[in-house]
Amino acid sequence: MNDRITQLQKIVKESNSICINSEFLDYEGIVSYYPEELIITVKAGLIIKDMRKELNKNNQDLMFFVDDENISIGAAYANGGQDLSDSVLGVQIIDGNGNLLNFGGQVIKNVAGYDVSRLLVGSKGKLALITEISFKVLPNFYVEKLVKPLKQKASSKAHKVIEQKLKQVFDPKGIFK
Amino acid sequence: MSIIKDLLKEIVPKDIVIFGQENTRVFECDGLSAYKKKPLVVVLPENIEQIKQVLKICNLHNIPVITRGAGTGLSGGATPIEQSLVLGLSKFNKIKSVDVENRLAVVEPGVRNIVISETVKKYGLYYAPDPSSQIACTIGGNVAENSGGIHCLKYGLTIHNVEAIKIITIEGEEITFSRQDYGIGLLALLHGSEGLLGIIIEITVKLKPISQSSKLIMAGFNSVRDCANSVANIIKKGIIPAGLEMMDKFAIEAAENFAKVGYPLEANALLLCELDGDEQSVENEFKKTIEILSIASSIKVADEEKQISKLWKGRKSAFPAVGQISPDYYCMDGTIPRRYLADMLEQISKLSKKYNLAVANVFHAGDGNLHPLILYDANIAGELEKTEKFGMDILKLSVKFGGSITGEHGVGIEKLNAMCYQFTDKELDIFHKIKKVFDPKSLLNPGKAVPELHRCAELGAMHVNKGKLPHPEIERF
Ligand SMILES: Cc1cc2nc3c(=O)[nH]c(=O)nc-3n(C[C@H](O)[C@H](O)[C@H](O)COP(=O)(O)OP(=O)(O)OC[C@H]3O[C@@H](n4cnc5c(N)ncnc54)[C@H](O)[C@@H]3O)c2cc1C
Numbered sequence: 001m002n003d004r005i006t007q008l009q010k011i012v013k014e015s016n017s018i019c020i021n022s023e024f025l026d027y028e029g030i031v032s033y034y035p036e037e038l039i040i041t042v043k044a045g046l047i048i049k050d051m052r053k054e055l056n057k058n059n060q061d062l063m064f065f066v067d068d069e070n071i072s073i074g075a076a077y078a079n080g081g082q083d084l085s086d087s088v089l090g091v092q093i094i095d096g097n098g099n100l101l102n103f104g105g106q107v108i109k110n111v112a113g114y115d116v117s118r119l120l121v122g123s124k125g126k127l128a129l130i131t132e133i134s135f136k137v138l139p140n141f142y143v144e145k146l147v148k149p150l151k152q153k154a155s156s157k158a159h160k161v162i163e164q165k166l167k168q169v170f171d172p173k174g175i176f177k
Numbered sequence: 178m179s180i181i182k183d184l185l186k187e188i189v190p191k192d193i194v195i196f197g198q199e200n201t202r203v204f205e206c207d208g209l210s211a212y213k214k215k216p217l218v219v220v221l222p223e224n225i226e227q228i229k230q231v232l233k234i235c236n237l238h239n240i241p242v243i244t245r246g247a248g249t250g251l252s253g254g255a256t257p258i259e260q261s262l263v264l265g266l267s268k269f270n271k272i273k274s275v276d277v278e279n280r281l282a283v284v285e286p287g288v289r290n291i292v293i294s295e296t297v298k299k300y301g302l303y304y305a306p307d308p309s310s311q312i313a314c315t316i317g318g319n320v321a322e323n324s325g326g327i328h329c330l331k332y333g334l335t336i337h338n339v340e341a342i343k344i345i346t347i348e349g350e351e352i353t354f355s356r357q358d359y360g361i362g363l364l365a366l367l368h369g370s371e372g373l374l375g376i377i378i379e380i381t382v383k384l385k386p387i388s389q390s391s392k393l394i395m396a397g398f399n400s401v402r403d404c405a406n407s408v409a410n411i412i413k414k415g416i417i418p419a420g421l422e423m424m425d426k427f428a429i430e431a432a433e434n435f436a437k438v439g440y441p442l443e444a445n446a447l448l449l450c451e452l453d454g455d456e457q458s459v460e461n462e463f464k465k466t467i468e469i470l471s472i473a474s475s476i477k478v479a480d481e482e483k484q485i486s487k488l489w490k491g492r493k494s495a496f497p498a499v500g501q502i503s504p505d506y507y508c509m510d511g512t513i514p515r516r517y518l519a520d521m522l523e524q525i526s527k528l529s530k531k532y533n534l535a536v537a538n539v540f541h542a543g544d545g546n547l548h549p550l551i552l553y554d555a556n557i558a559g560e561l562e563k564t565e566k567f568g569m570d571i572l573k574l575s576v577k578f579g580g581s582i583t584g585e586h587g588v589g590i591e592k593l594n595a596m597c598y599q600f601t602d603k604e605l606d607i608f609h610k611i612k613k614v615f616d617p618k619s620l621l622n623p624g625k626a627v628p629e630l631h632r633c634a635e636l637g638a639m640h641v642n643k644g645k646l647p648h649p650e651i652e653r654f
Contacts, residue, residue: 036413037514037545059415082356085365086337099603107512108544109334109584111323111369112592112599113608113627118336118365127361139415141458142331152359158352162614163360169610 005100005131012129012175013098019177020125025072031132032106035060039089039106041134044074060137063087065146074130080121083149090134091117096127096171106134119166126177127170180238180262181218187230188220193268195219204263207248207255208310209591211507211561216243216257221265225378228264229349232376235262236347241623244372246287246318249310251508252589254322254371258624264376266317272296273379280384281340286317286377293382302384305332308585309493317377323369325585327420327489328451330543334585336368338383344375347616351378366611371587372622374615388453391419392463393485396473397444401425403472404446405519408542410469411450412515416462420451421543422492425522428499428537428550435498438491441475448473448542449492451485495539496550503552506537507564511575512584515545524574525549532567534560546584547575573598588626597633605630 004027012018028045035058042051048062049069055061064084066076076084077091090104104110104117117134120127155163167174184194195201196218206213217240222228235242241261248255257263269285272293276282277300282293290311294303307326308314314324319335320342332338341355344367352375354364367374398404404423411418424432424440424447433440440447448470452462470476479485491498499506513521522538525547529536540547549571553564572582572595582588582595596605608627612619 034514034516036409036516038412039514082358082362082364085362086333095607101601101604101607103604105579105581107514107580107584109325109329109512109541109546110581111585111587112581112583112596113588113604114374114611115323115336115362115365115369116607116611118362121362121365122359123361139417141415142417150357153355153357155359156352158350159354159358159360159363162352162363165614166361166611169607169614 008129008131009094009098009100012094012096016173016175017177018129018175020078020129024074024129027131028072030054037106038137039108039134040137041090041106041132042073043132044077044130045072047071048073048076055137059140061140061143063136063138063143065148067148073133077121077130077133078123078125081149081152085118085121087136088117088121088133089136091120091130092132093120093128093130096173096175100131104134108136127167128176180234180240183234183238184218184220184231187234188227193221193223193227195221201263204245204248204257204265207250207253209251209253209256209589211505211555212253212256212590214257214259216261216263219263219265221268223268225345228345228376228378231262231264232345232347232349235620236618239618239620241620242347243622244321244376246315246321247289247313249314250318250322250589251510251586252583252591254587254589254622254625256590266315269317269378275300277302280386281381282384283379283381284316286315286320286380288316290314290316290319297384298387301387303387304382305338305385306335309496316380316382320368320377320380321370321372322585322587325541325544325546327422327492327541329541330421331417331419331453332385336365339364339368340381340383342367342377342381343379344377346375347618347620355381369587371589371626373612373626374621376621388419390456390459391451391453391480391485392459393479393488394450394452394463394466394470395440395477395479395488396448396450396470397441397475398446398448398472399444399474401446401522402519404448405522405542407448407469407472408518409515411466412543414465414469416452416465418450418462418466418543419453420449421541422449423447423538423540423542424492424495425538427535428495428539431498431502431537432491432495435501436491436494438487439477440491444474449488492539495537499537499550499552503535504554504556505552507551507553507568508586509547509549509551509568509571510583510586511572511580512544512546513575513578513580515542517578518542518545521547521574521578525571528567528570532563534564534567541584544584545580569595590625593628593632594636596628597636602630602633605633
């Protein structure tokens with residue numbers, strides 16, 4: 001098992017309050033990239049610009065609108081909406097108990113279990129520490145002209161209640177602030 | 178039964194409440210007919226109020242609720258369990274509105290998939306996901322399974338083509354989830370939730386303009402491996418076909434025998450590759466694709482809508498076609514990275530010899546989603562058990578190749594054991610807790626989709642490393 005991951009698990013296990021910020025950005029790089037599969041798996045600290053550079057070498061690109069190329073892919077995921085979520089295939093996380101968990105995978109189609117890899121898009125670092133993400137990518141030619149997604153609607157009360165309860169599922173001790 | 182008495186007392190009209198051995202028979206299974214169970218009672222509500230009344234009564238009596246669309250599911254998702262109520266949504270079959278400008282349609286859950294495309298055709302639009310079962314399956318069922326289809330390679334799964342949904346929770350609360358919601362991905366969570374989290378009562382689907390131009394290339398191959406490799410090569414070349422489907426000899430023969438569409442009977446493998454878009458790009462893609470397919474033993478090209486749908490018809494009727502030549506068949510649904518397609522097919526063929534059961538392969542090759550159909554005869558003692566073991570071996574292989582036990586048919590009751598191989602206890606535990614958030618008393622389709630932890634323990638299942646290593650050790654046998 002990866003040393004840095006073990007270290008991160010330890011940090012989570014021993015803390016009672018964690019704010020996921022740039023301190024975690026050193027977990028970065030490409031885990032695997034198979035252009036012929038249209039799938040890339042990256043560590044969450046990878047800066048989007050670097051990720052796209054690699055994709056562009058193979059005439060491929062991300063399928064979602066990127067506002068700021070200089071942030072990490074993990075940050076984009078944690079603050080993303082449905083358009084980013086559409087190309088997410090899998091995620092590796094450390095939950096609030098320090099457990100390393102995998103959801104989704106590195107295949108285009110996968111309906112085994114609830115879709116946690118897309119559920120956590122937009123979780124703002126409050127549910128779990130995202131360590132690795134797999135994305136579907138496309139040849140440049142097929143990446144439709146990307147437009148900034150519409151502004152998101154404020155959450156209804158029902159959504160907030162569900163989100164709060166789901167936080168307790170992933171982070172029962174409430175350490176992710 | 179006090180619940181039936183309550184239902185009859187509360188719900189008018191009475192004829193939507195169905196009970197008794199004979200009357201409930203048609204609801205005893207879904208498309209996976211190996212599993213059957215009669216429900217206590219079936220209700221076919223006609224409006225939202227009636228759904229709420231039913232849920233209230235079920236809540237009071239702690240009666241499990243099995244939501245049912247058309248019952249075409251292939252994993253037992255809509256199969257009743259002991260002492261359960263089936264909530265059939267077939268009467269919710271209206272298209273409520275079509276917004277041509279924004280390319281959206283608001284539909285009820287019981288609307289059949291194909292009806293949406295038929296209805297909006299006059300506006301030059303269609304609904305992209307097209308499961309082979311599209312003439313029968315409902316859009317509610319499609320959301321609940323996150324269904325795919327032949328054209329999902331380019332146009333995405335159900336989740337990619339839905340703008341918003343409205344659900345009713347077991348407590349009777351109506352909640353809407355949309356693509357524009359702030360916060361976590363609840364819309365995505367409900368997709369593929371197999372009736373365990375809420376009852377989907379309204380769906381806003383995204384519509385697409387019908388392509389200017391399309392071409393379907395049908396390529397026959399002597400070698401299965403060449404056919405499988407062509408799939409990877411087409412995508413490697415930077416081409417995304419609208420559909421990219423493959424069939425083996427057995428499936429070709431069955432489909433041709435059933436649909437008579439002109440498939441090459443001498444081929445050992447068949448590739449159907451549809452290209453669409455504006456005329457220029459189709460022409461470009463076509464040139465490149467034909468070059469890649471020059472190793473094929475036969476090529477036929479169709480460019481008129483009628484011809485194209487005729488060639489697709491053979492593929493879309495492959496399951497019933499196989500059903501016609503074998504007393505029973507068992508359909509698997511594993512996915513694997515495309516680069517292992519040829520290896521996987523070889524493994525399946527070895528297993529077929531080992532178990533002495535024939536297999537017909539039809540699959541969404543472009544997505545790496547395989548549907549090996551294992552042919553068996555349920556009337557021969559022990560053959561179903563043997564078939565299930567064979568199926569499990571295929572699913573384990575899928576996980577080993579870094580894939581998944583189900584690409585689009587869902588877990589239901591059928592793949593509960595296989596789930597133990599794909600997920601660890603801690604991951605499964607998260608799933609159980611997610612259900613609790615929506616359904617604290619576990620009344621919605623309980624026992625489906627996620628195995629109890631003790632089940633995995635009893636099975637002695639070690640979860641298989643999901644191809645985390647770049648070159649997973651693939652067992653050869
Ligand atoms: C010949 C054949 C070919 C097929 N081809 C494909 C294919 O190409 N691609 C594919 O993805 N699938 C395919 N399927 C599987 C099946 O058609 C799909 O899973 C389909 O989406 C099921 O829809 P349904 O309305 O029949 O749902 P059902 O079978 O009635 O239910 C399926 C599940 O969804 C739940 N459910 C249904 N409606 C609702 C609702 N409104 N709210 C909450 N939960 C609900 C049920 O509880 C159950 O768990 C095929 C099946 C057959 C028989």
